[in-house]
Amino acid sequence: xxxxxxxxxxxxxxxxxxxxxxxxxxxxxxxxxxxxxxxxxxxxxxxxxxxxxxxxxxxxxxxxxxxxxxxxxxxxxxxxxxxxxxxxxxxxxxxxxxxxxxxxxxxxxxxxxxxxxxxxxxxxxxxxxxxxxxxxxxxxxxxxxxxxxxxxxxxxxxxxxxxxxxxxxxxxxxxxxxxxxxxxxxxxxxxxxxxxxxxxxxxxxxxxxxxxxxxxxxxx
Amino acid sequence: xxxxxxxxxxxxxxxxxxxxxxxxxxxxxxxxxxxxxxxxxxxxxxxxxxxxxxxxxxxxxxxxxxxxxxxxxxxxxxxxxxxxxxxxxxxxxxxxxxxxxxxxxxxxxxxxxxxxxxxxxxxxxxxxxxxxxxxxxxxxxxxxxxxxxxxxxxxxxxxxxxxxxxxxxxxxxxxxxxxxxxxxxxxxxxxxxxxxxxxxxxxxxxxxxxxxxxxxxxxxxxxxxxxxxxxxxxxxxxxxxxxxxx
Ligand SMILES: Nc1ncnc2c1ncn2[C@@H]1O[C@H](COP(=O)(O)OP(=O)(O)OP(=O)(O)O)[C@@H](O)[C@H]1O
Ligand SMILES: [Mg+2]
Numbered sequence: 001x002x003x004x005x006x007x008x009x010x011x012x013x014x015x016x017x018x019x020x021x022x023x024x025x026x027x028x029x030x031x032x033x034x035x036x037x038x039x040x041x042x043x044x045x046x047x048x049x050x051x052x053x054x055x056x057x058x059x060x061x062x063x064x065x066x067x068x069x070x071x072x073x074x075x076x077x078x079x080x081x082x083x084x085x086x087x088x089x090x091x092x093x094x095x096x097x098x099x100x101x102x103x104x105x106x107x108x109x110x111x112x113x114x115x116x117x118x119x120x121x122x123x124x125x126x127x128x129x130x131x132x133x134x135x136x137x138x139x140x141x142x143x144x145x146x147x148x149x150x151x152x153x154x155x156x157x158x159x160x161x162x163x164x165x166x167x168x169x170x171x172x173x174x175x176x177x178x179x180x181x182x183x184x185x186x187x188x189x190x191x192x193x194x195x196x197x198x199x200x201x202x203x204x205x206x207x208x209x210x211x212x213x214x215x216x217x218x219x220x
Numbered sequence: 221x222x223x224x225x226x227x228x229x230x231x232x233x234x235x236x237x238x239x240x241x242x243x244x245x246x247x248x249x250x251x252x253x254x255x256x257x258x259x260x261x262x263x264x265x266x267x268x269x270x271x272x273x274x275x276x277x278x279x280x281x282x283x284x285x286x287x288x289x290x291x292x293x294x295x296x297x298x299x300x301x302x303x304x305x306x307x308x309x310x311x312x313x314x315x316x317x318x319x320x321x322x323x324x325x326x327x328x329x330x331x332x333x334x335x336x337x338x339x340x341x342x343x344x345x346x347x348x349x350x351x352x353x354x355x356x357x358x359x360x361x362x363x364x365x366x367x368x369x370x371x372x373x374x375x376x377x378x379x380x381x382x383x384x385x386x387x388x389x390x391x392x393x394x395x396x397x398x399x400x401x402x403x404x405x406x407x408x409x410x411x412x413x414x415x416x417x418x419x420x421x422x423x424x425x426x427x428x429x430x431x432x433x434x435x436x437x438x439x440x441x442x443x444x445x446x447x448x449x450x451x452x453x454x455x456x457x458x459x460x461x462x463x464x465x466x
Contacts, residue, residue, distance in 0.1 A: 120314065123311035123313065123370075124313070125274065127301065127373065127377065128297050133297075137324060
């Protein structure tokens with residue numbers, strides 16, 4: 001086991017997993033929030049764009065999107081996000097993780113919006129708030145609190161799904177694991193190390209989100 | 221009647237096949253208090269909600285202070301700020317404190333300074349008798365207290381007219397009067413009010429006029445005294461017979 005840690009940069013690989021998770025997650029939250037606002041907006045075109053986004057990305061395999069980003073967009077269309085091949089792939093991986101999970105964030109938020117009684121939006125409008133203001137001040141704060149638990153599940157799935165990035169880039173944990181198995185042969189120990197690494201990343205998050213969803217729940 | 225503030229002309233609305241508002245003509249004068257009563261499903265809530273365009277109408281016009289209701293957008297938001305609305309189910313913002321419920325509109329819509337908005341909010345909360353609860357959340361208050369906060373929240377916008385849709389129907393009996401007292405006070409102070417309610421005590425004490433609706437139409441209207449003792453239409457007599465025997 002000491003060999004593995006001294007011959008391979010396991011922590012470095014998990015650091016990339018964390019970076020992919022962090023920026024992918026941040027992007028997913030932003031995209032998902034925008035999509036959720038579009039899906040409940042009074043403008044039909046907005047609603048259409050929002051639901052098209054969700055349906056396209058929720059129903060496309062993540063692996064396919066990863067491959068498409070590098071093979072399709074970079075090699076065929078020539079769109080690069082960085083000069084270095086590895087950097088380019090890592091950035092694409094973040095973008096793909098964000099776009100893909102944004103669709104799930106949107107649905108989690110929408111389930112949160114459904115926990116907000118219609119009367120809240122009516123009262124907000126009756127006070128004279130614009131659509132944007134009632135979203136910002138009244139609906140979304142309550143929707144976020146009502147969707148903390150499903151949002152937690154999406155973020156945990158996102159962390160685990162960073163392993164799919166291994167199809168285009170070798171830097172993160174799953175990519176390193178593949179390399180180690182290639183050179184050292186598979187062993188239960190190697191799987192255990194990487195599995196444990198992910199549990200260390202995801203479990204505290206799960207506990208945090210469960211307690212937050214309880215603490216921040218809107219009392220009605 | 222004083223000069224009209226809210227004017228509905230020939231207003232019609234359907235929900236699917238159901239004709240909920242039929243050729244509604246109604247003028248509400250400045251400072252006038254109008255009580256709307258009628259059987260369940262007669263369109264009272266819809267009428268109330270049409271006045272601040274929470275429901276759209278299909279034909280006819282509604283004007284407030286001479287201005288027709290604008291389309292959805294910034295202008296409509298501005299107009300709604302001038303029309304207070306109090307709901308049967310209170311609808312206080314559940315994630316905000318009582319004080320923040322009252323200051324949200326003044327700060328975001330009227331662009332008032334936070335300190336000034338809070339000072340005025342505390343005065344209003346005192347006026348409706350819930351100043352002790354300012355830092356609590358809506359779920360921690362009784363129904364009667366919540367409804368009084370809802371009234372304070374509307375008042376904070378300095379509305380030209382206030383709409384009440386069965387403000388006491390969701391309340392336990394012992395809390396009805398604390399809300400009605402606040403409303404009678406408002407009426408005395410000259411607020412223009414449209415109140416959907418079956419509280420005849422309130423109608424007698426505070427209303428200038430009772431409007432009786434049935435099947436989406438205004439069937440008759442009169443002073444409270446005249447209406448309750450001497451209704452003209454069969455529909456109204458029948459309806460009064462039912463609510464009076466209870
Ligand atoms: N959003 C809606 N969609 C379809 N039908 C509706 C809707 N809102 C109300 N209605 C129907 O329109 C009719 C009038 O409703 P409204 O709420 O205005 O009656 P109301 O006089 O306020 O009755 P109540 O005393 O029960 O509150 C009812 O038959 C109701 O079922
Ligand atoms: Mg009603």
